[in-house]
Amino acid sequence: MxxxxxxxxxxxxxxxxxxxxxxxxxxxxxxxxxxxxxxxxxxxxxxxxxxxxxxxxxxxxxxxxxxxxxxxxxxxxxxxxxxxxxxxxxxxxxxxxxxxxxxxxxxxxxxxxxxxxxxxxxxxxxxxxxxxxxxxxxxxxxxxxxxxxxxxxxxxxxxxxxxxxxxxxxxxxxxxxxxxxxxxxxxxxxxxxAGNPWRRINLKGIMQSSLPGFIAMAIVLALSQIPALKGLSAVFDIMLKALPVVLAVIAAKQISDMDEVSIVAGVIAGTLSMNGGIIGGILGGIGAGLLVQFLFVKCVQWRFPMTTVNIVAGGFAGLVSGLIMYYLVAPFALQAGEFIKYLINLAISFNPIVAGVIGGLLIWPAILGGVYHAAILPIVLLEMEKTGNSFLGAIDMVGLVMVSAGITLANLVAPRDKGEAAVAAPGFLINMGFGTFVEAAYPFMFSNKWVFGGAIAAAGIGGGLVGVFQVRGTAYVPSFMGPLLSNNVVGFTISMAAALLLAFAVTLVANKTSRGRKTADRNLPAQQSVS
The missing domain is CATH 3.40.50.2300 (Response regulator)
Structure with missing residues (x-):
C-alpha cells in the first residue's frame, strides 16, 4: 500500500x-x-x-x-x-x-x-x-x-x-x-x-430536493393576491423562470458532486434550459453533471493546471449541456410537460368530482406502494410550474396529511392503550405544523383494517370535495397556510376539515371497539371461573 x-x-x-x-x-x-x-x-x-x-x-x-x-x-x-x-x-x-x-x-x-x-x-x-x-x-x-x-x-x-x-x-x-x-x-x-455517473441519476431525489423552491414560489403567489402586495406578481414570474435553474443545479450536484464546480455547471445549464420548463432544467442539469465528471477526470489525466481543470469542468460542462438543451431539446421538453398538464386538466374538466375521488382513493395505495414520489410528486411540480399550486397537491394535503392528522388525533384523544398516545402526538403536531410526515399514521393503519379502510374512504371523500370546489393547492406547508396558498380558501378549508374529521371519527370508533373487545376478553376467564 x-x-x-x-x-x-x-x-x-x-x-x-x-x-x-x-x-x-x-x-x-x-x-x-x-x-x-x-x-x-x-x-x-x-x-x-x-x-x-x-x-x-x-x-x-x-x-x-x-x-x-x-x-x-x-x-x-x-x-x-x-x-x-x-x-x-x-x-x-x-x-x-x-x-x-x-x-x-x-x-x-x-x-x-x-x-x-x-x-x-x-x-x-x-x-x-x-x-x-x-x-x-x-x-x-x-x-x-x-x-x-x-x-x-x-x-x-x-x-x-x-x-x-x-x-x-x-x-x-x-x-x-x-x-x-x-x-x-x-x-x-x-x-x-463515484463509479458510473449514469447510476446516480435519481429523478425522485431531484424532485424532492427541489420542493422548497416550488413552495417558496407558491408563497409568493399567495402573497401577490393581497392588494397591497400586487407588485409581488413580478417576483412570481421571475421565480417561475428560475425553477429550471434550481432543478438543473440539484441534478448536476447529485450526479457529479464536485462542490462549487457542479453548482456552476448546473446554473449555466439551467439558465440555458429555461425554455424547456422543469423537464428541460432536469435534463440540462443531468447533462451538466455527467460532463463535469468526464471533463474533470480527462483534464486531470492530461495534466492541466487545477484552475483550468475547474474552469473546463464547470464552465464547459454547463455550456455544452445548456446549448444542446437551448437549441435541440428544450422545445420538446416543454411540450412533454405541457402534454402531461393537458391530460390532468382534461380529466378535471371532464368531471372534477370523479377525478378528485379517484385521486383521493389512489393516494394512499400510491404512497404505500412507493409510487407517490416517483410519479405523483413530479406531476404536482409540473402543475405548480404553471400556476403555483396543483390539483394533485390539494389532494395530497387533504387525502394524506389531513387523514394522517385525523388518525393520529384520534389515537391521541382515545388510544387503544396508553402507549399509543405518546406515539401519535408528534405525528399529529408535525402533520398540522409542517404538512408532512403522513407515515405517522402507518402503525395505526396497519394494525387495524377499519382504520386502514377509513383512511382510504376519508381520502376519497376529501378528494371528491377538492373536485367539487375545483381546488388547487399544495402540501408540505403548515395546515393553516394550506388554504391561503390555494385558489379557493373556503373550499380547501372545507375539504381539509372533512377529511380530518372523517378519519378521526372512524379511528375513534375503531379504537373504542378494539378496547371493548380487549376488556371482554380479560373478563371472560373470571366469569367462567365464577360459574
Whole structure:
C-alpha cells in the first residue's frame, strides 16, 4: 500500500477556498486515498486564523499532525503564528525522517514553505525522488527548483477541497499505474464511490430536493393576491423562470458532486434550459453533471493546471449541456410537460368530482406502494410550474396529511392503550405544523383494517370535495397556510376539515371497539371461573 504525506498551510488564496477548515481539507484527501487503496501516513499542516497574505507573527494559529490510529488530524500546538512556525520545524524533521527511511511514497503539498517550515521534508523528497503534487504557485515553483520530482502543480484559484483531492490522487495513481475511482458524499461518510455517473441519476431525489423552491414560489403567489402586495406578481414570474435553474443545479450536484464546480455547471445549464420548463432544467442539469465528471477526470489525466481543470469542468460542462438543451431539446421538453398538464386538466374538466375521488382513493395505495414520489410528486411540480399550486397537491394535503392528522388525533384523544398516545402526538403536531410526515399514521393503519379502510374512504371523500370546489393547492406547508396558498380558501378549508374529521371519527370508533373487545376478553376467564 502506498503511503502519502501532506504538508503545507492554510495559505493565502487557499484560506478562502477550504484552507481555513483543515479537517475538511485533509479529510477529503484521506477519503480519496482510501478509495485508491493508499494510506495517509503523515501530516504537517499549519492553520492560521486568517489568510497568510495578511497574517502577522502574532496571528493565532494551530499546528496539526496526523493520528494514525484514529485516522484524523491531531492538534500539536496552539499559539501565535511565530510559535507555531518554530514548533513546525520539529515536525518537519520527523516528516523528513519518514521520507528518508522510505516510509512515504508520495507527497501532497499545499501552500508550503520550502525555505522554512517544510524545508527538510522537501529536501528529503528530492533526494528520494518521490512524486510530489500540490497547489500554490510560488511554493511549487520553489519546490521544483530544489530538484523535487513534481508531477503535477497548479494554483488554487477556482479549486475546492474535493476537486483538489481528486486531482492529487488522480495524478499520483496515473504516475504509479494504479486504478482509482473517486468517492463522493458528505464529509462525514466517504463510502459512495463515484463509479458510473449514469447510476446516480435519481429523478425522485431531484424532485424532492427541489420542493422548497416550488413552495417558496407558491408563497409568493399567495402573497401577490393581497392588494397591497400586487407588485409581488413580478417576483412570481421571475421565480417561475428560475425553477429550471434550481432543478438543473440539484441534478448536476447529485450526479457529479464536485462542490462549487457542479453548482456552476448546473446554473449555466439551467439558465440555458429555461425554455424547456422543469423537464428541460432536469435534463440540462443531468447533462451538466455527467460532463463535469468526464471533463474533470480527462483534464486531470492530461495534466492541466487545477484552475483550468475547474474552469473546463464547470464552465464547459454547463455550456455544452445548456446549448444542446437551448437549441435541440428544450422545445420538446416543454411540450412533454405541457402534454402531461393537458391530460390532468382534461380529466378535471371532464368531471372534477370523479377525478378528485379517484385521486383521493389512489393516494394512499400510491404512497404505500412507493409510487407517490416517483410519479405523483413530479406531476404536482409540473402543475405548480404553471400556476403555483396543483390539483394533485390539494389532494395530497387533504387525502394524506389531513387523514394522517385525523388518525393520529384520534389515537391521541382515545388510544387503544396508553402507549399509543405518546406515539401519535408528534405525528399529529408535525402533520398540522409542517404538512408532512403522513407515515405517522402507518402503525395505526396497519394494525387495524377499519382504520386502514377509513383512511382510504376519508381520502376519497376529501378528494371528491377538492373536485367539487375545483381546488388547487399544495402540501408540505403548515395546515393553516394550506388554504391561503390555494385558489379557493373556503373550499380547501372545507375539504381539509372533512377529511380530518372523517378519519378521526372512524379511528375513534375503531379504537373504542378494539378496547371493548380487549376488556371482554380479560373478563371472560373470571366469569367462567365464577360459574
Amino acid at each position: 502506498k503511503r502519502i504525506a501532506v504538508i503545507g498551510s492554510s495559505g493565502g488564496n487557499l484560506y478562502n477556498l477550504g484552507g481555513k477548515d483543515p479537517d475538511k481539507l485533509v479529510g477529503e484527501i484521506a477519503a480519496q486515498c482510501n478509495s485508491a487503496g493508499m494510506e495517509l501516513g503523515a501530516v504537517q499542516f499549519i492553520a492560521a486564523s486568517e489568510s497568510m497574505d495578511t497574517a502577522k507573527e502574532t496571528t493565532s494559529a494551530v499546528l496539526y499532525g496526523w493520528n494514525t490510529e484514529e485516522r484524523r488530524l491531531a492538534k500539536r500546538l496552539e499559539g501565535t503564528l511565530k510559535e507555531v512556525n518554530e514548533a513546525a520545524f520539529e515536525l518537519d524533521a520527523d516528516m523528513a525522517a519518514l521520507i528518508g527511511s522510505g516510509q512515504i511514497d508520495g507527497l501532497i503539498v499545499m501552500s508550503a514553505d520550502p525555505e522554512g517550515a517544510n524545508g527538510q521534508a522537501i529536501r528529503a523528497a528530492a533526494e528520494k525522488s518521490i512524486p510530489v503534487v500540490g497547489t500554490g504557485g510560488t511554493s511549487m515553483a520553489l519546490i521544483g527548483s530544489k530538484g523535487a520530482k513534481v508531477i503535477a502543480a497548479s494554483g488554487t484559484t477556482g479549486t475546492t477541497n474535493r476537486t483538489r483531492a481528486v486531482s492529487f490522487i488522480t495524478s499520483l495513481c496515473k504516475h504509479w499505474g494504479m486504478k482509482y475511482v473517486p468517492v463522493l458524499g458528505s464529509p462525514d461518510g466517504y463510502k459512495q464511490p
